[in-house]
Amino acid sequence: MTNDIHRTIDAIWRIEAAKLIASLTRMMRDVSLAEDLAQDALVIALEKWPELGIPDNPGAWLMTTAKRRAIDLIRRTKVRGQKYAELSRQLEWVTEEDIDGAIDGEIGDDLLRLIFMTCHPSLSQEARVALTLRLLCGLSTNEIARSFLVPESTIAQRIVRAKRTLSAVKIPFEVPEGAELKERLSTVLEVIYLMFNEGYSATSGEQWFKPVLCQEALRLGRVLAEIAPSEPEVHGLVALMEIQSSRLKTRVRPTGDPVLLMDQHRAQWDRLLIHRGLQALERSQRLGRTWGPYALQAAISACHAQAPTPDDTNWTRIAALYEALSRVAPSPIVELNRAVAISMAFGPEYGLQLIDELSQDQYLKDYHLLPSVRGELLMKLGRKEEAREALLRAAAMTQNTREQELLMKKAADCEQ
Amino acid sequence: MRFMMIVKATTDSEAGKLPSQELIEAMHKYNEELVKAGVMLAGDGLMPSSSGIRISYPEPGGKPKVVDGPFTEAKEMIAGYTLIEVKSREEAIEWALRMPDPHGFGQGEIELRQVYESEDLTSDAEFLSKEAELRKQLMEKQRS
Numbered sequence: 001m002t003n004d005i006h007r008t009i010d011a012i013w014r015i016e017a018a019k020l021i022a023s024l025t026r027m028m029r030d031v032s033l034a035e036d037l038a039q040d041a042l043v044i045a046l047e048k049w050p051e052l053g054i055p056d057n058p059g060a061w062l063m064t065t066a067k068r069r070a071i072d073l074i075r076r077t078k079v080r081g082q083k084y085a086e087l088s089r090q091l092e093w094v095t096e097e098d099i100d101g102a103i104d105g106e107i108g109d110d111l112l113r114l115i116f117m118t119c120h121p122s123l124s125q126e127a128r129v130a131l132t133l134r135l136l137c138g139l140s141t142n143e144i145a146r147s148f149l150v151p152e153s154t155i156a157q158r159i160v161r162a163k164r165t166l167s168a169v170k171i172p173f174e175v176p177e178g179a180e181l182k183e184r185l186s187t188v189l190e191v192i193y194l195m196f197n198e199g200y201s202a203t204s205g206e207q208w209f210k211p212v213l214c215q216e217a218l219r220l221g222r223v224l225a226e227i228a229p230s231e232p233e234v235h236g237l238v239a240l241m242e243i244q245s246s247r248l249k250t251r252v253r254p255t256g257d258p259v260l261l262m263d264q265h266r267a268q269w270d271r272l273l274i275h276r277g278l279q280a281l282e283r284s285q286r287l288g289r290t291w292g293p294y295a296l297q298a299a300i301s302a303c304h305a306q307a308p309t310p311d312d313t314n315w316t317r318i319a320a321l322y323e324a325l326s327r328v329a330p331s332p333i334v335e336l337n338r339a340v341a342i343s344m345a346f347g348p349e350y351g352l353q354l355i356d357e358l359s360q361d362q363y364l365k366d367y368h369l370l371p372s373v374r375g376e377l378l379m380k381l382g383r384k385e386e387a388r389e390a391l392l393r394a395a396a397m398t399q400n401t402r403e404q405e406l407l408m409k410k411a412a413d414c415e416q
Numbered sequence: 417m418r419f420m421m422i423v424k425a426t427t428d429s430e431a432g433k434l435p436s437q438e439l440i441e442a443m444h445k446y447n448e449e450l451v452k453a454g455v456m457l458a459g460d461g462l463m464p465s466s467s468g469i470r471i472s473y474p475e476p477g478g479k480p481k482v483v484d485g486p487f488t489e490a491k492e493m494i495a496g497y498t499l500i501e502v503k504s505r506e507e508a509i510e511w512a513l514r515m516p517d518p519h520g521f522g523q524g525e526i527e528l529r530q531v532y533e534s535e536d537l538t539s540d541a542e543f544l545s546k547e548a549e550l551r552k553q554l555m556e557k558q559r560s
Contacts (some may be wrong), residue, residue: 007504007506010506010509015453015510215503220454
């Protein structure tokens with residue numbers, strides 16, 4: 001029974017945590033303090049609810065409790081001002097009236113301010129991801145540590161340090177405006193997509209994907225689409241994640257072996273997520289005059305999603321979309337993908353030509369997909385010996401054991 | 417994990433009578449909350465069974481029987497559904513509890529059902545070990 005109620009409290013916490021922390025950060029002007037107060041409220045709930053039952057409006061209950069703690073804290077620090085010098089300096093500008101009279105503003109605005117804070121450029125990339133998972137997704141330190149396969153203490157430290165930085169730099173709790181908005185928003189989107197990708201494909205180790213992070217990133221993306229509905233790239237990112245998620249279940253066999261896009265069982269793709277992705281893409285396109293990098297990637301992903309069989313893939317369109325992408329977000333990886341699309345649309349010899357040009361690129365020197373793609377194209381051209389060499393080289397370069405096995409198998413196939 | 421929140425039909429919903437303006441607004445607000453929390457995947461309301469069709473197979477291997485609505489036993493029919501993506505069974509229950517009483521005159525009923533996902537199969541350790549065992553047996557058979 002107590003376990004049941006604890007699991008229920010967990011579920012309520014997951015629903016309420018971000019909103020609670022966001023509102024408290026607005027009141028206390030400090031995210032660290034806000035989280036502490038929210039946690040205090042949770043502890044009190046864990047004590048009281050098993051006995052008193054779950055209140056009708058648990059969110060409001062938690063908020064009231066946290067506010068009461070905040071007022072207690074202000075009173076105490078004022079009495080013992082000297083002893084708690086640091087805290088009292090922090091609280092100097094917050095009065096009891098601020099908290100008592102705090103109007104429940106549009107919660108979406110607070111959440112948006114909070115995500116701009118947890119994804120602030122003054123934090124390291126790793127810290128942004130950890131803090132966002134913790135404060136906006138309500139994940140415990142332990143859960144975050146498990147998804148990144150690092151010790152819990154590492155994540156705990158990362159979060160403490162991040163909060164300290166935010167307090168020290170005195171990051172205002174606001175949504176950036178004007179030209180700054182675009183730049184800061186792209187940092188937020190980057191954090192969410194990084195989270196998603198970390199879940200989608202592990203760079204090393206036995207695990208091919210870690211769905212928890214994918215789900216959290218997608219959920220956060222959907223939330224962001226509601227609180228920042230006029231930003232085309234937000235919908236572009238959501239579209240990309242929805243469509244990629246539609247293939248989550250088909251990308252791996254029960255044995256753990258990866259299945260490549262062209263070999264996946266398309267009937268098992270999640271139609272609902274594809275539909276949601278296409279809708280999000282449409283929403284993005286209605287808003288944007290030009291396509292941003294996420295919308296373009298989503299459009300490419302949509303081409304695959306809309307092809308009933310691999311042979312129906314509109315490679316000419318994909319090649320054109322990659323070309324557009326290489327203009328707004330130039331990278332050797334995009335070029336590599338463009339080469340693949342071109343070879344599919346116009347023949348392997350055209351793709352190979354591009355790949356060989358790319359091989360000169362400094363950044364791609366250690367990138368295993370380059371020899372991997374080169375091997376595939378050579379195989380199609382019947383140049384088996386060269387293909388085998390390239391595939392073996394690719395296998396030696398990747399860290400992912402599953403991928404390694406797949407490449408070795410392909411190399412062996414060349415000998416037949 | 418995915419859950420379907422199924423709203424059961426009532427005598428009113430079967431009669432095609434719309435809920436009160438107040439309830440419609442409350443439902444709107446609730447759906448908005450689901451969307452804003454990023455958990456709502458899809459949802460629809462269904463027309464009364466008077467426009468429904470039932471296809472049954474009274475005899476195994478026999479021809480299907482097609483019957484036009486309306487059907488009786490309102491409680492066994494559904495009036496609408498909402499599909500949500502949540503992290504736990506408890507979270508699904510919590511969301512379902514926050515839905516306004518869908519009919520408001522004593523007949524409101526919501527049923528929560530978890531949706532099968534193939535992950536359930538692939539992440540199951542027992543299933544994986546069975547797979548592996550089967551594979552081994554096949555290999556041995558081929559060898560002998």
